[in-house]
Amino acid sequence: MVRRMDEKGVSPVIGVILMVAITVILAAVIASFVFGLGSNVPQQKTPGVLAERVDSDTVKFTLTSWGGASNITACEFNGTSCTDGTFTDIGDTIECDATYGSHTLVCMVDGVKQIVWKGSI
Numbered sequence: 001m002v003r004r005m006d007e008k009g010v011s012p013v014i015g016v017i018l019m020v021a022i023t024v025i026l027a028a029v030i031a032s033f034v035f036g037l038g039s040n041v042p043q044q045k046t047p048g049v050l051a052e053r054v055d056s057d058t059v060k061f062t063l064t065s066w067g068g069a070s071n072i073t074a075c076e077f078n079g080t081s082c083t084d085g086t087f088t089d090i091g092d093t094i095e096c097d098a099t100y101g102s103h104t105l106v107c108m109v110d111g112v113k114q115i116v117w118k119g120s121i
Contacts, residue, residue: 045069045085045109049117059098059121061105063087075107075116 016074016096059077072087077096087094087107092093096105105117 044110045114047072047107047109047116049105051105051117051119051121052121053098054095057097057099058095059103060093060095061117062093063090065090070108071108071110072116073108075105077105078103 046047046067047063047069048067049064050064052060052062054060058114061075061082075082075086075094075096077098080097082094082096082105102120103118104115106113111114
């Protein structure tokens with residue numbers, strides 16, 4: 001087997017590049033734990049809501065799970081307030097006036113306004 005002299009530097013160069021890459025990645029992981037970068041992400045609260053058409057003018061929403069939330073109030077359906085727009089317990093319902101088509105139910109979930117349900121019914 002004949003070795004060429006110009007091939008000697010290939011393995012050490014690749015080895016150094018890999019060592020530097022591993023060191024940089026390891027430093028980034030350690031820094032994220034030390035500085036707590038992942039701990040500041042707020043938990044998404046997604047309550048479960050079931051939509052059901054009652055008649056041609058009314059949609060009923062039923063709370064099926066809290067999804068981490070503790071307070072769901074001031075629900076609006078397509079920008080219009082619903083009658084008794086507050087869920088207080090699993091199984092509670094609110095009714096909203098609606099024609100057929102796509103709609104959005106927006107509620108205050110623990111003080112933050114968010115989309116609770118979006119779809120067509």
